[in-house]
Amino acid sequence: MSLEVASVRFAYRRNPVLEGVDLRVAEGGFCALLGPNGSGKSTLTKIIARVLAPAAGTVSFAGRDLLATPRREHARVVSYVPQSGATPFEQTVREAVLLGRTPHIGLRPTRRDREIVDASIERLGLAELSDRPMSQLSGGQAQRVLIARALAQQPRVLLLDEPTSALDLRYQIETLQIVRSVTREEGVTALIAIHDLNHAAHFCDQAVLLDGGRVVADGPPAEAFDEALLSRVYGLDVRVSRGAAGVEVRPAALEPTPLRAGTAPKESA
Amino acid sequence: MLWAGTVLTVLVTAWCVTAGTTDAGLLDVGRAIRLRVFGGVLDQDFAQTYSVIINLRLPRVLLAFVAGAALSLAGVVMQGLLRNPLVSPFTLGVSPAAAFGAALAILLTGGSAGSGSWLVIGSALGAALAVSALVLGLASAKAMSAATLLLLGIALTQLFEAMTAALQFVADENTLQAIVRWTFGSVNDAGWSDVGVVGACVVAALPLLLWFSRDLNAIAFAGDDAAKSLGVNVTAVRVGLIVVSVVLAAVVVSFCGVIGFVGLVGPHIARLAIGADHRYLLPFSFLTGGLLLVVADTVGRTVLAPSVIPVGIVVAFIGAPVFINLILTRRAAQ
Numbered sequence: 001m002s003l004e005v006a007s008v009r010f011a012y013r014r015n016p017v018l019e020g021v022d023l024r025v026a027e028g029g030f031c032a033l034l035g036p037n038g039s040g041k042s043t044l045t046k047i048i049a050r051v052l053a054p055a056a057g058t059v060s061f062a063g064r065d066l067l068a069t070p071r072r073e074h075a076r077v078v079s080y081v082p083q084s085g086a087t088p089f090e091q092t093v094r095e096a097v098l099l100g101r102t103p104h105i106g107l108r109p110t111r112r113d114r115e116i117v118d119a120s121i122e123r124l125g126l127a128e129l130s131d132r133p134m135s136q137l138s139g140g141q142a143q144r145v146l147i148a149r150a151l152a153q154q155p156r157v158l159l160l161d162e163p164t165s166a167l168d169l170r171y172q173i174e175t176l177q178i179v180r181s182v183t184r185e186e187g188v189t190a191l192i193a194i195h196d197l198n199h200a201a202h203f204c205d206q207a208v209l210l211d212g213g214r215v216v217a218d219g220p221p222a223e224a225f226d227e228a229l230l231s232r233v234y235g236l237d238v239r240v241s242r243g244a245a246g247v248e249v250r251p252a253a254l255e256p257t258p259l260r261a262g263t264a265p266k267e268s269a
Numbered sequence: 270m271l272w273a274g275t276v277l278t279v280l281v282t283a284w285c286v287t288a289g290t291t292d293a294g295l296l297d298v299g300r301a302i303r304l305r306v307f308g309g310v311l312d313q314d315f316a317q318t319y320s321v322i323i324n325l326r327l328p329r330v331l332l333a334f335v336a337g338a339a340l341s342l343a344g345v346v347m348q349g350l351l352r353n354p355l356v357s358p359f360t361l362g363v364s365p366a367a368a369f370g371a372a373l374a375i376l377l378t379g380g381s382a383g384s385g386s387w388l389v390i391g392s393a394l395g396a397a398l399a400v401s402a403l404v405l406g407l408a409s410a411k412a413m414s415a416a417t418l419l420l421l422g423i424a425l426t427q428l429f430e431a432m433t434a435a436l437q438f439v440a441d442e443n444t445l446q447a448i449v450r451w452t453f454g455s456v457n458d459a460g461w462s463d464v465g466v467v468g469a470c471v472v473a474a475l476p477l478l479l480w481f482s483r484d485l486n487a488i489a490f491a492g493d494d495a496a497k498s499l500g501v502n503v504t505a506v507r508v509g510l511i512v513v514s515v516v517l518a519a520v521v522v523s524f525c526g527v528i529g530f531v532g533l534v535g536p537h538i539a540r541l542a543i544g545a546d547h548r549y550l551l552p553f554s555f556l557t558g559g560l561l562l563v564v565a566d567t568v569g570r571t572v573l574a575p576s577v578i579p580v581g582i583v584v585a586f587i588g589a590p591v592f593i594n595l596i597l598t599r600r601a602a603q
Contacts (some may be wrong), residue, residue: 049498075500082495088352089545091490100485103500107480107548149491153499 001027001062003048003157003189008057017043019213021057023111026131027207028158028187028190031038032179032200032221034212036234041193044210045159048191049080061157061189075103078196081163084142087134096128096145097121100152120151123178149174153183157180160192164199172196197249201225209233222247270543270550276555285567286330289574291321298322322367332459332467333566333580334559336521337472340528341535341558342551345515346478348536349489349547350507351408355419355595357532358518361404362425363397367522370396372436372448389522395517400425401511407551454528454581456566463524470520474513475555481510482547489547510575530588531558537595559589 002202003025010018018040025031033041035138038072046052046061050071059066066074087096097120101113109117121130124144134142143166150158164172181204182188194200201221209217209224211233217224225247227240237252286298293301297315301322304311311319344357358364374392404425408418437448478485484506487496493503518532535558536550543553562580565587571576 008528044547049494051494051497070498071502072500075498078498079497080495082492085492087492089489089540090352090467091545094488099487099491099499101484105483107483146495159498165468221402 002029003191004058004060005044005048006058007045008047008058008059009055010040010047010052011055018047018054019214021210021215023208023215023218025191028183028188029206030183030190031203031208032202032205033191033193033208033210034195034197034200039210039233041083041210042161045080045161045193046189048157049078050074051080051158056128058103062147072103075153076155078153078159079150081143081146081150081158081160083161083163084139084146084166087128091128092133092139093129093145096120097126097130097148097152099179100149100168102133103153116154117152121147123151124148125174140158140168140171140240144171144175145168147178156188158188158190160190160194162193162195164194164196164269172199179203189216196237201249225249256263271549274542274553275555278560281560282563283561284333284362286322286572287301288567289321289326291316291318293322293326293465298327304329307506308564321599327460328464329456329459329566330563331464332456332525335406335464335468335471335564336456336525336528337531337535337562338555338559339467339474339517339521340532341479341539341554341561342471342474343518343530345536345539345547345550346485346510346514346555347532349485350510351418351545352417352492354487354537354540355533356422357530357536358514359527359529360419361401361533362399362429363404363515363518364522364527365426365429365433365517366400367393367397368451368527369433369436370394370519371451371523371526375447375451376436376440376444391519393523394519395565396429397515397522398512399485400429403513405507405511415524427572438468451522451526453579454522454575454584455527455577455579456525456562457579467520470517471555474517475552478510478551479511479548481506485510485547485551489545526579526581528584530584530592531562533595535561536589537591 005021008018008021021044027154033044035041043052047054048066050067061077066078084144085157094117097117098109098113101109101117105113121127121232124147126144126148128139129141134145138146143163147163158179164175167175176199178212179190181191183190192204204221207217207221209229216233217226217229222242225240227238230238230240230249237242239250239252239255241248241250283295283298285291297318301319302338303309304319305323340358347356347358347361348354371389372390374389378388390410403494404421407421418459431520432451433448437445438447450518461552484501487499487501488506491499496503536554538561539550542557562584565583566580569580569583
C-alpha cells in the first residue's frame with residue numbers, strides 16, 4: 001500500500017518540465033516535494049491530482065492505476081489543495097467546504113455529508129467563520145478553507161501545492177501539524193510541495209528534491225539534505241547542521257561570520 | 270424560497286395577462302383557460318374576451334416568459350462556466366450572431382421564410398454555435414482574462430451587427446421589414462406554436478442543467494483545476510453545457526429576435542435573491558428571467574397603448590443601467 005510514481009514525463013508545449021520522475025510514498029507517510037521554482041513540484045502534484053495528464057509514466061496507489069480510473073472514483077481517493085485564488089461569486093465557508101463532497105454526493109448532500117463538512121471545518125479551526133462569505137476572509141483563512149475542503153473529500157492521498165506560502169508563521173506551523181495529524185491518525189498519505197526546507201525537515205518523514213524535472217535526492221530529510229547537493233540545486237551556498245532538534249538548513253550568507261577587525265559591519269541592537 | 274418565487278411568478282404572469290386595452294380580470298383569465306382546457310359552452314358576451322385572452326394575450330405572455338427564462342438560464346450557465354458574472358448570450362456575441370444567421374436565411378429565401386421556420390432557426394443556431402466555438406476556443410487557447418473575453422464579445426457583437434446592417438442594406442422592402450423584426454426583439458404576433466417550441470426547449474433544458482448543477486458549482490467556485498481534482502470531467506461538462514445554453518439563446522433569437530440584457534440581469538437578480546449555489550440559482554434564474562420579460566412586455570404594450578413598444582427595447586431601458594452598475598461595482602471591488 002503506497003503511492004507510486006514511475007517514469008513520469010511532462011512538457012508544456014516544447015519545454016520539458018518533468019523528465020522521468022520516480023518516487024514512492026508509503027501509506028500514511030508525509031512526503032515533502034522540494035526544489036527551486038520551476039523544478040516541477042507543482043506540475044508533479046497536478047499530475048497526481050489528474051489536473052494535468054503526463055506525456056508518459058504511471059501513477060498508482062495501492063496497486064491501482066490512478067491515471068486510468070474514472071475521474072469521480074479518482075477524486076474519492078486523491079484530493080488536492082491548490083494555491084488559493086479568488087472566486088467570482090459569493091459563497092460561504094461552509095458551502096466552499098461542501099464542494100469537497102462533490103465526488104461523493106448525488107444531487108443533494110445528505111446529513112452525513114454535512115456532518116463530515118462540519119467536522120473538517122472544526123478541524124481547521126474555522127467553526128466561527130463557517131457562515132462568513134469567502135470574500136471577507138484573509139488569504140490565510142481562505143487557504144485553510146481549501147484544506148478543509150480537501151479533507152471533506154475524505155481522501156486516501158492528500159496533495160498540497162505550496163499551501164503555506166500565503167500563511168503567516170503561526171498558520172504555516174498549524175497547517176503542517178494538521179496535515180501530519182491526518183497522516184498519523186487516519187493513515188492518509190500526504191504529498192506537499194513546499195519551499196521551506198526546515199519545515200519540511202521537521203514535519204515530513206520523507207523529502208524528495210527535484211531539480212530540472214528529475215529527482216536528485218529522496219529519503220528521510222536528515223539523509224536527503226546534503227550540503228553540496230542543496231547548494232548546487234538552489235544555486236546558493238548553504239550549510240546543513242545536524243543537531244538534537246534535527247537537521248537544519250541555513251544559507252551560508254546568514255551564518256554568523258567571524259569578526260574581522262574593521263571590515264565586518266556591526267549588527268544593530 | 271423557491272416555492273414563494275414560483276407562486277409570485279404565476280400570480281404576476283396571470284396579472285400581466287389581464288393588462289391591456291380589452292378589460293379582463295383574473296377571473297376572466299381563469300374562466301377562459303378552463304373553457305380552453307376542459308371545453309364547455311362559450312357565452313356570446315364572453316366570446317371576444319375569450320378570443321383576446323386565448324389567441325392574443327396568453328401566447329404573448331407565455332412566449333415572453335419562456336423566452337426570458339431561456340435567456341436567463343443560458344446566461345447563468347455561461348457565467349458559471351466562464352467564472353465571469355459579466356457574460357451573457359448578448360455580451361459574448363452569441364445573440365447578435367444568431368440574429369445575423371436568421372437575417373441571412375430570410376434574405377436568401379427572399380423574405381418567404383418567416384419567424385420560427387426551420388431554415389431560420391437552423392441558420393440562427395449555426396451562426397450562434399460557430400461564434401461561441403470561436404469565442405470559447407480563443408478564450409481557452411489564449412488563457413484570456415475576464416476583461417479580454419468581454420472585449421472580444423463586444424468586438425464580435427459590433428461585427429455581427431454591422432453584417433446584419435449590410436444585409437438590410439441590400440435587402441428589398443419586404444425582406445428588410447422581416448429582418449428589422451430581428452434587430453429589436455419582440456413577442457408581437459406570438460402564436461401557440463412559438464410558445465410550444467421555445468417552451469419545449471427550455472422545459473427540456475432545465476432538468477438537464479439541474480442534473481449538472483453539482484459540476485457547475487465545482488467549476489464556478491473552485492475553478493477548472495480544482496474541479497478536475499474533485500472528479501468533474503471539466504472539458505466535457507463545459508462543452509456540453511455551453512452547447513445547451515447556446516441552443517437556448519439561439520432558439521429564442523430565431524423566434525423573438527435579439528433581446529439583450531435578460532441573460533445578464535436575470536441571473537443577477539436571482540443571485541441577489543437566493544445566493545450563488547447553482548442547485549437553487551438555476552431554477553430561480555428561470556423564474557426571474559421569465560418574469561422580467563413578462564413585466565417588460567406588459568409595460569411595453571400598456572404605457573403607450575394602443576402602440577406597442579417591442580420588449581427588446583423596454584428591457585434595454587431596464588438592463589443598461591443595471592449592467593453599468595454591475596461593471597462599476599465590480600471595478601470598485603477589485
